[in-house]
Amino acid sequence: MAVIKYYGAIAEETKCSEEQMAVSDLKISDCMALLNKKYNLNAFEVSIALNQNLVEIDSTIKLNDSDELALLPPFAGG
């Protein structure tokens, strides 16, 4: 199981700040498609990080069980 972390308005949409996800052989792009379907995240601008390193949203890197994928929207407030 990989950990998916949510920040800002995205965490409000998913109603959790992180969750476990079965990812065996799942590409990052496919994982994002699943999350979009589950939470309707298309309306959000988001950057994503794999194990604290920014990656492209359509990355074909495959996720491993110990991985952490973070979904980061830009914040506006100040």
Added chain:
Amino acid sequence: MPQVGKTGQQKLKESKILVVGAGGLGCAILPYLTASGIENIGIIDGDTIEETNLQRQILYTEKTISQQKVVVAKQQLEALNSNVKIEIYKCYLLGKNALEIFKNYDIIVDATDSIQTRYLINDACIITNKPFVYGSVYRFEGQISVFNYKNGPTYRCLFKNDKANTTNCETVGVLGTTVGLIGMLQANEVIKMILQIGEVLSGQLLVYNALNNTQNCINFNKTETNIIDEAFFTSTYKSHKIEDISFNKTILEKATFIDVRELHETPKIELHNSMQIPLSVLKISVKDLDKNKPYAVFCQSGKRSLEAIKILKEYQFSNVKNISGGALSIQKSIENEEHIY
């Protein structure tokens, strides 16, 4: 402190820092920069103080409500350190003034509440070759980074889509202490850069959560594909191409309508999501509108609405369209259609 010393104090004294925005972040950043011994500080903000600002904008008091933020901030900061020279700009940062103002400073600090303005700061920093200290807040969370530091990654390397649609503080609500914490982390980056000590948050985004006291650092590289030069800057921020559309039901669902005619003008147009802001008061009403939301502007025939759109675009509104033919054409459409809008 050995890390500062006399030379460090001299560096602080000589550096010139611009803080863009005198709201929540600005009110946290400015007193610490002033108290540190930085003697040249610029503040730019066109806003006035409102009661709802006071829970987080701690340079202001009940007695200063409705005064200009930059004016009150200057008084407060000069009371803290009389050696400091505070230059104030009683306006918003715009494409037409950004480059000219940035040239006078060494470091630009973002204390705004708008994503569109952050792209403007980013691009103006690239052109003028200044580091950009970024901070932003969403409820109990904050993000901090330093962009364009020694030719390092920029805001566009982290967030590529400059058409992002997000909401500001007044809309989502933030806790004063969260804004204070993030502002102080920004001030800390500024001081480290001046003193050339420690590690600057370049190529790293620090995400802080004030509810559970956790923080994460995300690494990112320079990946910019766009060339940000003066030509790009002019076409993005200084030219105002205006998109004309005809009135129809679809646009009515997608955008908020702004009637810029004077209140006495007829025919009255009453739509379920319209508001009336006469052109004569549009500039002072801009702060009540959300720059990231879609608007459709109309007047009687279509001339004043073009003027209004130019103003809104100057203020970084990202999605504004003109209803061609104005109120007269809207009324005709409503009459021709059986539908009740």
